[in-house]
Ligand SMILES: Nc1ncnc2c1ncn2[C@@H]1O[C@H](COP(=O)(O)OP(=O)(O)OP(=O)(O)O)[C@@H](O)[C@H]1O
């Protein structure tokens with residue numbers, strides 16, 4: 001007979017509940033912690049905090065944004081490492097007989113990297129003159145276009161016509177003069193772009209000369225260069241022209257075209273250069289004189305200031321404005337100063353295009369392969385072996401794919417393409433190096449197993465009775481697959497796509513070998529014909545994180561950007577996933593049965 | 597070989613769903629001695645010719661099954677089946693569960709080709725054309741038949757598309773033709789009134805019985821020569837069953853219908869001829885009335901009267 005109501009704990013399944021519940025809780029805590037860390041650091045980076053000014057015991061002053069306070073263990077033996085004025089104070093803090101105490105130090109973002117050499121400064125509590133902490137109302141943050149942030153107080157503003165003395169007058173004039181300065185910057189950029197475009201045309205003409213050379217087997221580039229020299233004596237010119245007349249016709253045409261372009265460019269470039277140097281001179285003549293906390297006076301041109309604000313005089317809305325404008329800059333601009341400032345637009349765009357191109361490759365291939373394996377191939381030893389091999393492929397370290405991509409796609413195929421179609425550019429590789437196409441293909445290979453496995457699963461989940469129903473209506477195999485099997489398997493296939501996208505967008509290691517770079521001169525997909533440039537290398541958020549965090553010359557200043565970029569990458573992957581999941585949910589609703 | 601430990605056939609249970617439309621025409625003959633010699637011969641593995649009533653010889657046959665043997669892997673499921681299905685009539689197949697009715701039905705439109713393990717010997721002819729000859733176009737063959745499976749199998753698409761699927765795969769695009777076929781087929785399957793307002797909704801959202809009637813509508817959409825029905829009414833209520841039976845009655849004459857059923861009343865109501873199968877063999881085949889009231893074999897009698905063994 002069974003016992004009464006007293007049942008053992010094990011029989012009730014309690015331990016299993018607790019064990020699995022605890023495992024889940026730990027998993028969630030870890031994931032939640034990771035996300036919280038990134039969110040906290042990433043979201044806070046751009047918020048403009050107050051600037052505090054503290055006077056140290058040696059009389060010097062420090063101005064900066066507080067980044068955090070930390071406690072550390074101070075030993076008697078390491079007291080001599082503190083600044084001289086702080087040592088007696090620190091020693092006095094040690095109780096009799098104790099060898100170590102908890103000490104406090106504050107991390108200040110002091111910036112002025114050009115002037116002081118570092119972005120962050122630790123200020124030990126023992127160093128600070130008690131009660132010297134203030135928030136000066138004229139503390140100003142100036143974000144310079146290529147020198148990092150400047151923190152200090154305005155002294156005067158100098159223009160060729162007038163000098164505005166005192167912080168108020170100078171700041172007011174600065175606000176008034178800035179639009180004109182920004183306009184000058186824009187104009188300058190336009191001029192630079194124009195002359196850059198001229199350079200590209202000349203480079204293309206030179207390539208045409210080179211390919212004419214290769215066709216005819218006659219040298220011509222030296223002659224072309226000599227002919228486009230501007231200071232050419234009459235006798236020299238006749239000699240060179242006579243030489244030109246002897247060249248084969250198509251080489252001659254190419255040389256003439258090149259010379260024409262060079263001359264035209266020379267003519268057009270002269271006024272451009274003049275205008276540019278005039279703008280530079282105007283910019284140099286209009287500057288703010290700023291004083292750092294240590295009393296040093298620094299000149300900052302109005303035109304080099306990207307963003308300037310009075311950190312302690314801002315209202316909450318004003319801060320929000322600065323915050324949003326920084327985010328906007330981050331999302332829409334190119335990086336400045338080795339990524340420590342500016343934005344990551346090229347990396348966002350590079351990640352998105354790379355992932356999309358990868359998806360375009362991997363999904364059709366994976367689905368077709370899975371279709372063959374599941375619907376056409378005779379199930380047997382070989383198919384099982386293929387299946388095992390595909391599954392194993394998913395476990396191969398991604399760097400192996402990177403090496404393979406570099407060797408096979410870049411060097412072998414890319415090198416071959418260069419030999420055949422871009423011979424005139426050699427030894428500069430066109431496709432024979434990392435680029436969007438090769439990176440996408442490498443990642444497509446990497447994510448192929450995911451798609452194949454998911455698709456196979458989806459196909460095998462299609463009930464056989466549906467297939468039979470279709471055959472009984474007189475449908476062919478392909479009609480059955482296209483009209484019944486694929487639509488029914490679509491949600492599962494999309495799941496595979498989601499997994500592939502998530503994996504591909506977050507992958508970094510292979511990309512370092514096959515095309516991701518820290519600064520790309522141009523976007524891989526842009527408004528310039530032919531719009532998609534598969535051979536271009538590109539920036540990638542994942543690689544950008546690695547590059548900023550561990551390769552940047554100014555790692556300290558880059559750290560906040562690392563968190564923001566991580567946040568962005570996670571948001572991007574999450575968005576791609578959500579989009580695919582939404583799509584899948586819509587399809588699911590169409591295909592699930594409510595009956596039985 | 598040991599005879600199946602046969603469960604009592606579904607006949608008893610089915611009686612209650614028949615719904616008293618007709619008077620029960622079950623044999624009133626007193627129980628006879630349980631048959632022994634035939635079953636013994638079967639268990640010895642001997643070939644036993646089926647008891648075919650002479651009335652069948654007078655009919656014109658649309659489908660002839662000749663010495664059909666079928667194996668699922670090592671296991672033989674059909675033994676020398678010879679069955680001639682008369683044209684324009686309804687032929688019912690009855691027999692205990694697992695006796696091979698579905699298997700035989702699936703052989704007619706070569707559904708068993710899809711299973712790798714199936715091996716078939718013997719042949720069938722449809723209107724004189726061989727079904728199992730080497731050069732037969734299976735797809736064309738299947739288009740001449742419509743089939744309703746034992747379990748409803750609607751496609752993952754709208755109700756409308758489900759019904760017109762056989763036309764779609766033939767490339768029919770004309771909306772008017774499709775609409776007309778859809779309505780006619782759905783009316784035929786007694787489903788039109790229920791779904792006429794939701795034709796564009798997914799067929800997978802229908803009830804089991806509705807799904808089964810949808811499959812019937814799909815099977816008759818392309819107006820096939822032969823209709824193969826594998827227990828089409830097993831998931832239907834008496835009213836829908838009645839409508840489907842009416843449909844079968846209307847179809848007869850033009851189409852030939854081969855229907856598997858566990859419901860004896862249904863078989864007697866709608867069919868002209870009935871084939872009794874047992875253990876993969878055709879046992880007795882003749883006019884429905886004769887099978888139910890005056891069968892030649894004791895086994896048949898025990899089965900149709902609800903006693904077996
Ligand atoms: N796919 C299959 N693989 C192996 N054996 C099968 C398969 N399908 C059917 N069988 C076997 O063949 C025999 C006949 O099955 P079948 O489905 O034709 O029976 P049935 O007469 O339709 O029974 P029911 O009335 O229960 O539907 C059974 O013994 C079954 O186990």
Ligand SMILES: [Mg+2]
Nearest residue numbers: 697698699746
């Ligand atoms: Mg069956």
